[in-house]
Amino acid sequence: MLMHEFYGFFMFYVGLLVFSLKRKHLLLMLLSLEFVVLSVYYVLFIYLSYLGNDYFFSMIFLTFSVCEGVLGLSILVSLIRTHGNDYFQSFSLLW
Template identity: 50%
Template sequence: MVSLSIMKVIISFIMVMSGLWSFVNYYKHLLNALLSLEFMTLGVFWLMSMQLSAMSGEMYFMLFFLTLAACEGALGLTLLVVAVRSHGNDRFMSFNLLEC
């Protein structure tokens, strides 16, 4: 029987891999890419919180990681709003890098 700690590591690894899989396969819209990145960040956060709580270590690094993940999400949503306002949609094929 698999122990509970190994099961938590496997579940968080599956979360990261499924987020990576959806990032690679559903990259046509910016919102899908952002949701995939957030899901991968959530998997890493969950793995880190399980490992740090098992070691009974400091939780400050985990809170720092959570703060960076929230800032990354806010920056991604800001870029999404700017892209929709300037181009009218969030499809990657409609973005032109030569356009100012």
């Protein structure tokens, strides 16, 4: 159990590191956030498998993570349609 949790937390911290390093592109930020959600789901699934066969909460977590991913992709599409790219420096928040 300890090795699986180590893998999950390692995935989580790698996702946060990529999120902090690739902050110029919205698509790379969204991908790293989805990787963080996937690592949290992995740790949750391992934890629930050791408690018993109650995987209902993991399905609710997957539903919310899919909704979060769709919302991020819709923001990405609207940003690309209005500004032409996904750079954060290409648009100003003061207009």
